[in-house]
Amino acid sequence: RAETVIEATYQYQVAPWWQLQADLQHFFRPGGGIPDATGARIGDETVIGVRTTITF
16 A cells, blocks of 8 residues: 555744744655565654744
């Protein structure tokens, strides 16, 4: 089965010149479920990120 990704993002305007954006990604069967070097299947993974934008 193929790799599947679900992503959610939220953007918040802190001030007229400043934005924050949170991001959450969850990967099901990373790499399509191929085994790692030890032969074990690579498990599902979650990635959390934050981005900020400042405008001058």
